[in-house]
Structures are given as C-alpha cells and as structure tokens.
Amino acid sequence: MKRAFPTTVIALTVLSACGGGGSGLPVSGGPGGTGKFQEYSQLLTDFYLASSGGYTSPSSLPSSASYSGVAAIGQGTLNPDAYFGDISMQVAFSGGSVSGTIDNFTKIPFGQVTETPVAGSFSMSGSSTGNNSLLSPAITGFASGSLEGVSDLMSFEGSFAGPNGRNGQLQFIGSSWIGFGYVEAN
Known part of the structure; x- marks a missing residue:
C-alpha cells in the first residue's frame, strides 16, 4: 500500500525553515516556541548545511558512534497531529549493527502550537x-x-553528512506512522 507523506510533517518542516508560524505568541512548544519542535528544526538545518557539500564518504565514517536527536512522526490525514520523540542511537559502521530508541514523545495537536507529553516508545x-x-x-x-x-x-x-558523519537524517515508514529524524553525534 502506498502512503502519502503526512501533510503535518511537511507543514512543520516548512514552518521550521521560516522560524515558525509568524504569530509571535510566546508558546512552550511548536512553531515560534521552545521544545522538541525547535530542537528538530535546528537539527534539520544542521543536517542540510552539513550535506550541502555532499554526504560523508563511507571510508570517512567512524568505526562506531553514538547519536542523539529528534524524530517527527505523524499519520497524515488519519490523524493530523504532529509527534516529536527523542532519538538515542548507537551505530557500529564497521561492525554492522544499529540499536537505539525513540521515546519521551510530545504531541502538537493540529491547529495548536503547544507541545504536551504523550505515551510512546520505539526500539x-x-x-x-x-x-x-x-x-x-x-x-x-x-x-x-x-x-x-x-x-x-x-x-x-539513514544517511550521514559532515566531518566523520556528525549529522544524520533518518526516514521512518510504517503502516500507521511515518516521519523523519535528525541526529548529531554525541
């Protein structure tokens, strides 16, 4: 089954590129505020700046690295709310293994700008x-x-850019959830 990319994640990515929704309201999260949405926006910007010179060559990736960042996940038209979770990931580029978690989720309900904690975790x-x-x-x-x-x-x-693969971009595709994540080496 082919799924369209969630319009919520696209809208949030566009808003992050321009610094928010332009309301100028002091909010605890979401466009124009602080929280996971803002961290996601900064990591997205960092990745695209790092990747402007191309991706890190496989021979320049470290043998292993730990990364942390934020995932933006949604369900598209089934549920237009946006969800943000913390990514913690270990990659053994030379050993072949990847492990990690996505947890500590927050939610920005459609049409709102405040992040609220919600239950969720992915291994x-x-x-x-x-x-x-x-x-x-x-x-x-x-x-x-x-x-x-x-x-x-x-x-x-996921792919990596910058010196020693410092910045990474992840894409998630499931039957219920879909999204992107951006990470930086610890």
Missing part, C-alpha cells in the same frame, strides 16, 4: 550497509513499538 534495530548517500543509505533497520496506543513496525534508513 530500533538494524545494520550498517557500507554505503552512505541519499539513494544508498548507510544504515537500515526497523523500529518497533507504539505511540498513543497505536502499534507499528516502521522500517528506517
């Missing part, structure tokens, strides 16, 4: 591929878990 497991480009990712795997009671097994892939 990540995968492997490194020996590649690293947009079309041939450095890591692939699966993230299994649930968010607000909706379980899913999402596939993921």
Whole structure:
C-alpha cells in the first residue's frame, strides 16, 4: 500500500525553515516556541548545511558512534497531529549493527502550537550497509513499538553528512506512522 507523506510533517518542516508560524505568541512548544519542535528544526538545518557539500564518504565514517536527536512522526490525514520523540542511537559502521530508541514523545495537536507529553516508545534495530548517500543509505533497520496506543513496525534508513558523519537524517515508514529524524553525534 502506498502512503502519502503526512501533510503535518511537511507543514512543520516548512514552518521550521521560516522560524515558525509568524504569530509571535510566546508558546512552550511548536512553531515560534521552545521544545522538541525547535530542537528538530535546528537539527534539520544542521543536517542540510552539513550535506550541502555532499554526504560523508563511507571510508570517512567512524568505526562506531553514538547519536542523539529528534524524530517527527505523524499519520497524515488519519490523524493530523504532529509527534516529536527523542532519538538515542548507537551505530557500529564497521561492525554492522544499529540499536537505539525513540521515546519521551510530545504531541502538537493540529491547529495548536503547544507541545504536551504523550505515551510512546520505539526500539530500533538494524545494520550498517557500507554505503552512505541519499539513494544508498548507510544504515537500515526497523523500529518497533507504539505511540498513543497505536502499534507499528516502521522500517528506517539513514544517511550521514559532515566531518566523520556528525549529522544524520533518518526516514521512518510504517503502516500507521511515518516521519523523519535528525541526529548529531554525541
């Protein structure tokens, strides 16, 4: 089954690029505020600046690295709310393994700008591929878990840019959830 990318994640990505919704309201999260949305926006910007010179060559990736960042996950038209979770990930580029978690989720209900905590956690497991480009990712795997009671097994892939693969971009695709994540080396 083919799924369209959630309009919520696209809208939030566009808003993050321009600094928010322009309301100027002091909010605790979401566009124009602080919180996971703002961290996600900064990590997205950092990745695209790092990748403007191309992706890190596979031979320049470290043998292993720990990453942290934020995932933006949604359900598209089924549920237009946006969800943000913390990513903690360990990658053994030379050893072939990937493990990690996505947890500590917050939610920005559609049409609102305040983040509120919600229940959810995904466990990540995968492997490194020996590649690293947009079309041939450095890591692939699966993230299994649930968010607000909706379980899913999402596939993921990721590529890295910057010195020693400092910045990473992940894509998540499942039957219920879909989104992107941006990470930086610890």
